[in-house]
Amino acid sequence: MTAERNPEHTRQVILEAAFNEVLQNGFQATSLDSILSKTGLTKGALYHHFPNKTALGYAIVDELVFEQVASSWVRPLNNCENPIDCILGIMRGHMEKVTPEEMAVGCPLNNLTQEMSSIDEGFRTRLNKIYTKWREALADALKKGQQNGLVNSDIDAGQAAAFIVASIAGCAGTAKSTQCKKTFADATEGLMEYLGSLRL
Template structure:
C-alpha cells in the first residue's frame, strides 16, 4: 500500500471512530464522516464496501489498537505485572475528566448497542474482551508465579471480574456524567487488586 492510500484509510477510520463514539454505530452518518474528512463517497467505498465493514474495521483497528497501546502491551511487556496493573488503574484514576467520561467507553458503547442486533459486531467485540481478559489473566498468573499475588487466586475468575468491573465503571460514570464517579469506582477496583497480594 502507498502512503496516500494508508492516509486516506486512516482518516476515514479516525473520523468514523469519532462519529460512532458520539452517536453510536446505527445513528452514525456516512455523510458526516465524509464531511469531516473532505473525502468522497468513492474514497470511502474504495476502502470499505459498506458502513458495516467500516464499523468492524473501527472495532478491530481503532478500538482494539487504543486498548492495545493503553492496556494490553503495558501488561504484556511488564517484567513485574502486579505493580503494572496497579499503575494502569492509577493512571485512569488521575487522568480522567468529565469530558472523557461524557461519551463513555467506545468498546462498552458498542457492546451495549450492537451485541444483541448484529452477530459480526458481537464476535468482533467479544474478541477484544477475550483478549483483554486473557492479557489480565496472564499478568495475574505471572504475578502469582513471582509470589506477588496469592497462590490460591483463580486468575481466570479474577481477570473476568476486573474487565467486567472496569467496563461497569465506565457505564455508570457515563450515565452519571461524572469523572468523580469513575475515579471512585476505579479506586475500589484498585483496592480489590491490592487485596490480591
C-alpha cells in the same frame, strides 16, 4: 501539484473520523454523511475504501479499537513484574488525565459492545475477541505473579481476570452515566482496593 494523493492516508482519515463519530453517536445513529463532512471527502472515496457501512464498522473495531485496548491495557501486562502494580498504574493514569468530555462519551470498546453485540454477530465476535485477549493476558499475568510470590495463590486467576475486566468496563459505564468525577473515582478506588487485596 497540490493534489497529494495518498490512498492509505485517505483511508485512515475516513476510519478515524468514523471512529470519532461512532464514539459520540453510536454506530447505528452515525450517518455516512456526518462522517464525510468531518473529512472533506465524499461518498466515492468512502465506498472506494470500504464496501459498506458495516465493513467500515468492522474496520473500526479490528484496527482502531483493538489497537487502543492492546496498547493501553494488554501489552503493558505482557512484560511487567507485578501485574497488580501494573493495572493500578494504568488505572491511575486514566483517572488523572481523563477529561469530562472523555467521561461523557465513554469507552469505545464498551460502547460498541453494548450497542452492537446483540444485533450483529460480526460485531459481537470481533468485540468479544478483544475482551478475550484482554482477559487472557490479565489471567496470564496474574498466574505469573502467583508463581513469583506476588499474588495470592488462593485466587482463581481466570475468575479474577474476568471480574477485573468486567469491573473496569462497569466503571467506564458509570462515568458515562453520572458524568460526575466523584462517583467515577469512588467506583475506581473500590476496584483498586480489591486489586490490593489480591497481593500475597
